[in-house]
Amino acid sequence: MSTTMQAVPRPRGAAGTLVRAVLILLRARAIVVLVALLVLFSSLAPEFLTANNLSILTKHVAITALLAIGMTFVILTGGIDLSVGSIAGLGGMVAGYLLTQGISLGGTIVYPPVAIVIVIAICVCMFVGVLNGWLVAKAGVAPFIATLGTLYIARGAALLISNGKTFPGLGGEASRGNTGFPAFGQSFILHIPSPVWMMAVLFVIAWVVAIKTPFGRHIYAVGGNDRAARLAGIRVPAVKIATYVISAFTAALVGLIIASQLEAAHPATGETFELNAIAAVVLGGTSLMGGRGSVTGSLIGAFVIGILTDGLVMLGVSEFWQMVIKGLVIVLAVGMDQAQIRLQAKLLPYLQAGR
């Protein structure tokens, strides 16, 4: 890359460099915003840059990031998943029910061990994901409507499980052999909270899937041009269903983490989480039209939102201003996205001449 830079004639080169610098800043805007926020908060709040707080901060970010990673795949296919918050709530409630009420088998109540509880909760959530995918890919319901429907269905189901009440005491009982659930979201591995590990592992897998596998390329192809992808022999419905199932899986993890951290399952858990996840994805530069974007961007977007939320709390900014600021950041980020596209289009001939 540096050799092409040297080959550019000097006056044009200087202007070209400026243009390129602006474009780079626009492209890397999520990182620029992230760094600016880090500098701002650590200079204003003395406690912000302590190991303790950074550990807490990443733990909070992990919740949004997990959802955003799943959401990225859905949005890349041109869809949207509004049901993730409800699915998270449902996952927590299923786990809460199994841990505190058990399963009635032929008159006796069996308490499944924690690992089984987690697997069942995830399976129930992934079933909702299959339903989402089926509605969108097979029944032809618009993604916004289909997942709005399952948003209500899953939330209603979560409320029905306990009749609106909270399942407390998810620590389990030794006599039932189902202790250990709190460790799922509360434990530390190498001084790093377990949700952060889940985020890291899931991110690496998602990144590899998106970049290196045929499935990943199919997702981009479906989002870029549904019809062309179909004609190219890609099994479009299967790809779409898979993305909703992935999204539901990440939502299940989030629901279980929260239930585990609170040691209680509340049916209203996860309300408006879908909006945070969508905001993170959009901040990361993924287009809501599909076909363009990256998992990395979504992770950075989740960090921006998480740092913004926690930093403003630490500064003692009023809750109402927090909402205004969060909204401004989202709008500005997407505005810059559009600016970048226009600028790139306008400068395209110039940049090509520069090369």
Add this chain to the structure above:
Amino acid sequence: MVRSCAAKVTLAALALIYCVGCHRGERNEKLVFIVVPSEDNPFFKTEADAAAARAVALGYRVRVEAHDDDAYRQDNLVDAAIASNAAVLILDNAGADASIATVRRATKAGIAVFLIDREIEAQGIAKAQIISDNDQGARLVATEFAHALGEKGDYAELLGRESDTNAQVRTKGFHAVLDKLQGLKLVAAQSANWSQSEAFQKTETILQAHGEIAGIIAGNDTMALGAAAAVKSAGLTNIRIVGFDGSPDALDAIRAGTIQATALQPAVFISKLAIEEADEFLKTGSTGRPENQVIACDLVTRANVDDYRNFEKVR
């Protein structure tokens, strides 16, 4: 090139953060972290403001946050309190069961937790749980309700959110008084989730089915105000309504005669008490009081409405 540039920017920023971070003196005042359910509800706003004012007067730094009745958001706010090295947490919690683990974590992190307004289903974790006497207040207001109806007629009840302990305690208190009176008959009982708009809709529906009711007893003032609005829009005038909380809007409505009575929760007193006990605890290592403290409510009617303002007895 994008990557290398970004990396340079990041490095420069980290260096800057490091410089800023290491030249910082510790502030002397201890931090009091106050978390209430919302800041757009007059009761919780008053409760938070009263605690904050008392804490500042005693020389503390103060942060006020709201958890919006979301146990997970409350958990995150408590994390922020831990990270900020708060000395005291004044908490109006987001659920008797769902808050236990959160309060335990704060206590483990060395924060003295004082619960106000709502209890949790666990003892020995918080330094104090100071609440208003919902049962006594409910009986007070129910007695006044029965009196206003002349102890006869049909009535409807609007209940609070069913998962909320206070909703259950209040309805129990109401019925401990009302069920003994033969002349009174409950014809409809609906939850309106503490909400004014929901109470308005539910009352409109109830009035369709039971136009002859003589009174409506509501689990809080916002629902009582919603009911009063529905009664007014139905063109009815002879329905007696009582609420609970003693909010400024309800006091105005009592003055105007649209609501008959309410039980005023001494929110300002409780907040001040919590801060004073926290101060005592930080200085001596003990609050000198039992963990569970119950403060009596006051009955407010048209006769004494001018004695009260903003959850506080002023005369």
